Amino acid sequence: MNQYTAVFLDESREHLQAVNDHILKLEKEPHELALIEEIFRSAHTLKGMAATMEFADIASLTHQMENVLDSIRRGQLAVSTEIIDSLFLATEALEEMVEAIGAGQDGKKDVTALVGRLEQLEAGEDGPGASQSDGEQEQPALDELQTAMAAEAEKEGFFPYQITVTLSDDCVMKPVRAYMVSQAAGELGELIKTVPAAEELEAGTFDASFILFLLSQATVEEIHDAVSGVSEVMQVEVIPLKLTDKAANEENSQEETAATQVEEEAPAGQSATRKSKTIRVSLERIDDLMNLFEELVIDRSRLEELARLSGNNDLEETVEHVSRVSSEMQEIILQMRMMPVEQVFNRFPRMVRGLARELEKEIELDIAGAETEMDRTVIEEVGDPLVHLIRNSVDHGIEAPAERLQAGKPEKGKLSLRAYHSGNHVMIEIEDDGAGINRNKVESKAVENGLITTEQAQDLADEDVYKLLFSAGFSTADEVSDISGRGVGLDVVRNKIESLGGIISVASAPGKGSKFSIQLPLTLSILSALLVKVRDETYAVPLTSIVETILLEEASIMDVHGRKMMDYRDTVIPLVALREVFDVPGSSPEQKSQPVVVVQKGEKRTGLVVDSFIGQQEVVLKSLGSYLGDVFAISGATILGDGQVALIIDANALMN
Amino acid sequence: MEGISKYIVFQMNHQTYGADVRQILSIEKVQEITEVPRTAGFIKGVINLRGDTTPIIDLKERFRLGKLEQTEATRILIVHIADIRVGLMVDSATDVIDVDAELIEQAPEIIGGIRDTFIKGVAKQEDGLLILLNLEAVLDLNETNELRKFTKEQQTGGQDSGNDIGNR
CATH class of the missing domain: 2.40.50.180 (CheA-289, Domain 4)
Structure with missing residues (x-):
């Protein structure tokens, strides 16, 4: 894999995750246009990258996603469950393609059905001929939303600029230059609009000049310098924009939306500056470093032994110092291998949403402590067991809405996923407020499977009965369902956790819910x-x-x-x-x-x-x-x- | 030039064998081997190969050609195929030679007491036959040097049966 592909994969994954998160939020707040903007931006970046790397299917799918999103933000289309579903499907397909590329394949996939579906959605409320997405070209101005964004941003010290860039006549790579210019400008702030639209810039279907609208804290000179630094740029004109009164009036009506937008922007801006203090290092290098260090640890014990045998004081002291320093190094390297459990937790919101819809249940997933860090190896291994446990809770734990109402509980079930540090361990808990574990059911099943006798069952404490769930070949679901009863039971989960040096336990109260707790070591190596x-x-x-x-x-x-x-x-x-x-x-x-x-x-x-x-x-x-x-x-x-x-x-x- | 490959030449019971040089990482002298309990008999244990543990196979025992007697000449061929790295203990390893693909013939069903599954082909040399081993098959624990006895699959079935080598 060449380095471009690696970067492409990294960034695509990040953007897909962002799209994912934002779609989930959008479902809860369908009128939040800032979310649409975020999704649009990620989809757009993806499209650009995919087109450059010549992954045509990703590009065409993201392009159609953009069109739908664009219609939404123009108010021509309202966010509906169907749109959310389709966006999720598209995101899933994109993820598949990206992973396929990661696995060394060509990342090709038949996306015509999905593209068609999105096209229909786009046309749906709009009627034919709606794809006049760039109709406003003759009037290079900001639309309401963009003006509102600009107005809000101004309060935070970000000023709107209009940058007119003219490329030299003999420029042979117009799309590339335009892209580079956008990048250069984007680094100084937030690009809110381009004329012509970004798609056309990328396709190169514009004359020598184009216009960018930028929100930035930089001065005119700084922007000018940054943009004219790109080769083959002939002329750059930067004009600070004055927001019109009209915009200011309209802004009132949009106050709320815009406010949240800026909240979203500000952290993004911060992280952009923070980025300069971190660098991307390939996992391979960290692993190599770890391997080398492990060799050092081995030599260290050898040295300690030799020094002790030699009886040479100076040598012993030096070796002792080496040991101390290397212990600290060990600490740092181990920290470098740590990743937030977010990496695993990320995929759960969509999974739970999908499962809940499939089972016609209402479930709210609450995630806490996603920033808790663990060793990379543990994180990679812990995903599958967690998927299993969550499916389990959704399928067996949380009841159908009607049943819940009857039991005097709110219709919407609650599933909590928590991670936190505890001493030298990381705890992960999965708690639901469902029906709890049915002791009798577990008992009779265990007797049936010959795990215990009826007499033994009577003497067992609740806790011990629950533990039987982790015995080999145990499943209490009456019917094998598609969700969790796949013939593998919780014993597989237990084995996996134990092979990681962890412990799994369960607590449950009838009618109130159950809680699975996993204790994992911080590091394995x-x-x-x-x-x-x-x-x-x-x-x-x-x-x-x-x-x-x-x-x-x-x-x-x-x-x-x-x-x-x-x-x-x-x-x-x-x-x-x-x-x-x-x-x-x-x-x-x-x-x-x-x-x-x-x-x-x-x-x-x-x-x-x-x-x-x-x-x-x-x-x-x-x-x-x-x-x-x-x-x-x-x-x-x-x-x-x-x-x-x-x-x-x-x-x-x-x-x- | 295309047809010529380099082979490492080694001996077991005075017969000469060849292993594709591209699959051999290195040739090592015998060093202390740590036994791993409850593994197949031909697995002698693991060694420390420059900081990494590497399992060692007695190739003679693997082929049921008797047991290797360690001598000064004994060598370990470190084989690297896919993710797997394993050392093969042989009587001696003497040479690296070029073999022209055109001179490689298909092996008879059994040669030198070894089934054809393990053999890529036979190359005639001036001083006798060179048996070229199929190292993938040698590392595949499902392949044995006798007619395969099918043992009952465990009812769980899903386990990677290729990986557990008589651990129970």
């Missing part, structure tokens, strides 16, 4: 572990799963029905000898007391019998590679200071 020796092999046990280490007297090992057990703080817990489970070659030393690592998962505890403890160390988690796939009770490997590979034990797997 570097972890603190206890190194233990088993015969000739060294293993690493993540500290997060360790409760305690104990030297256990041989005599206090109990034999219960052939299983070795031990007494741990007044409860009897099973013992697992790693040398047996892993069939480690070699022989173990004879010793009076056995070193035991007590590990915990939820309420469950198990003692892992090892030969000796080596010590605690930061280790870098390396995958065993796709070739080996999932290996029982091993979550990965790490490289020790002496270059040896040590396997990292997945204590969870040893507890079953």
Whole structure:
């Protein structure tokens, strides 16, 4: 993929997300023309980029989207559910195409049906011949909305300018120059209008000159310099515009709209200035940096070991300093890999909307803490489980409107999605105010599936019954629905979360709703572990799963029905000898007391019998590679200071 | 020139084999291997290859040609195909040669005790036959060097059965 494609993909995704968000808002506030402007702008940028990159289908679809949006902002078309739906469909198609390009395909897609649908919509209230979108060319002035925008912006210190640009006669790339001029001007402020329309500028169907209307804080000279910096620009004329009284009067009627617009503009302006302090770095580079750093961490432990052995004070001090500095570096690099969960949450509003419509339910999705940051790898993996849980809540949790009314609840169901930091973890919660989990149903299903007996069921606390939901092959939906009953149950979700080192739990109150909570580690790649020796092999046990280490007297090992057990703080817990489970070659030393690592998962505890403890160390988690796939009770490997590979034990797997 | 490819020449049980040089990252001497419990017998474990863990296969055991005895000559060919990186342990690796595609013939069904699935072709050389291996098949855990026994699929079915190599 060349760098242009990469930039195209990045920006397209951003714009599509923006379109998405704004359409959602537009549905709630159909009269908010500022939103239309936003969508229009994104669609327009997309079209421009796609046309430059020669992705014709994206360009033609965005073009038709623009036409519809244009009709709306001219007041020729009112926002309707159908329009929203069609815009969503178009956005989805665009996303597909962009992703296809990302996957190395040509991004072609048959969009004629969608374009047709949009054309119909555009024509719908307008009748034929409505596409006179550039009819006002003879009068290069601002329309009401634009004037209102300008008037509001003026209060914020943004002044309207009319910039007339003439390109040199022999200019062979008029569209490109026009684009560059627009970009240059756009960097100084907000382009609110061009004459001829931007489409024509891009197509190059204009004479040598064109006019831009810009809202900017810059001075005439600054604008002049910026624009005439573009090659093949022959003449630039910048005139500050005076807003007419007429506009000022009309502005009153539009006060509200315009005010919100400026609110929208201001942050955009800020982020534009903030942008200068950040740079785009490809993920690949950050990953490379992380990989290099991981090697450094390995060498660091090697150095520490050598320095200790050498007994050279100066060396030890230096190494200690290196260690401190690299710890701080580690922190910074890990932060660089952090991304806001927004990346995942983004897709949910549209998904919930779609599901709700499909199921004829009314649902309000409330998202909080989207800015919470997590490691990129975790974010990439956590999306699917969340989709599953949300579908679950929408399908099984929230009731149909009629049912809700009967239960004395508001017709509209509420689904909350929350993320927040808690210590070294990130919590994600999905809460609905639906019917809650039906204990009896879960019970009978569990009995039916042979998970528990009827007697056991009676003794179980509610919480324990709910936990059964996460058992393999469990689904309480009476019918397999298209939404969540796809034959995979919550056990898949649980497995995924656990493979990320996380924990999932559920709480529920009948008639009030349920809440799924997911606890995830902040990062996956570097972890603190206890190194233990088993015969000739060294293993690493993540500290997060360790409760305690104990030297256990041989005599206090109990034999219960052939299983070795031990007494741990007044409860009897099973013992697992790693040398047996892993069939480690070699022989173990004879010793009076056995070193035991007590590990915990939820309420469950198990003692892992090892030969000796080596010590605690930061280790870098390396995958065993796709070739080996999932290996029982091993979550990965790490490289020790002496270059040896040590396997990292997945204590969870040893507890079953 | 098009028809000529470079092959790494290596030996197992005194037979000479070739592996396309474009699929080989490097050739390594044997270093300490960390065993990975509960994996197939021919998977000897993982090594630290310049900071990355790489699984090691005993190629003789993979083909059921016996077990490799480690000697000074033992080498590990680091194969890189698609996302997968694996080391293949062989008796020795001696040479890199040019093989003209026109001289490559189709392999008989079984040659040197190896099924044709694993073989890309056979090239006649002055000093005997060079068996060119199909490394994709070698890395494909669903391929075995005997008539495939179909084991019952797990009822869950959706799991990537290609990936779990006798882990249970």
